[in-house]
Amino acid sequence: MDSHQSDPHRRARLRWRARRGMLENDIIFERFFDRYEHDLSDADVGALTRLLELSDNDLMDLLLARKEPEGDLADPDVKRVLELLRNV
Numbered sequence: 001m002d003s004h005q006s007d008p009h010r011r012a013r014l015r016w017r018a019r020r021g022m023l024e025n026d027i028i029f030e031r032f033f034d035r036y037e038h039d040l041s042d043a044d045v046g047a048l049t050r051l052l053e054l055s056d057n058d059l060m061d062l063l064l065a066r067k068e069p070e071g072d073l074a075d076p077d078v079k080r081v082l083e084l085l086r087n088v
Helices: 008-017 023-039 041-051 056-063 076-086
Strands: none
Touching: 008 023, 008 041, 023 056, 023 076, 041 056, 041 076, 056 076
């Protein structure tokens, strides 16, 4: 079982980093953090960090299910977090 990400500073940095140049991405991430921020595990934080390294357009394609994660993004942690993001 993954440990709960209890460090509020790490969660706050992640939330700040999730602020995007594309309004649609911002809205999805704001809803996601409002719902799940306090329940994120270390694995979830790692998966989110990897997703946030993508460009706005690539991220939007994943969030809107126009594309599926490929390569090293196609792992269970990323897929689980992406599913949560797609359903907020």
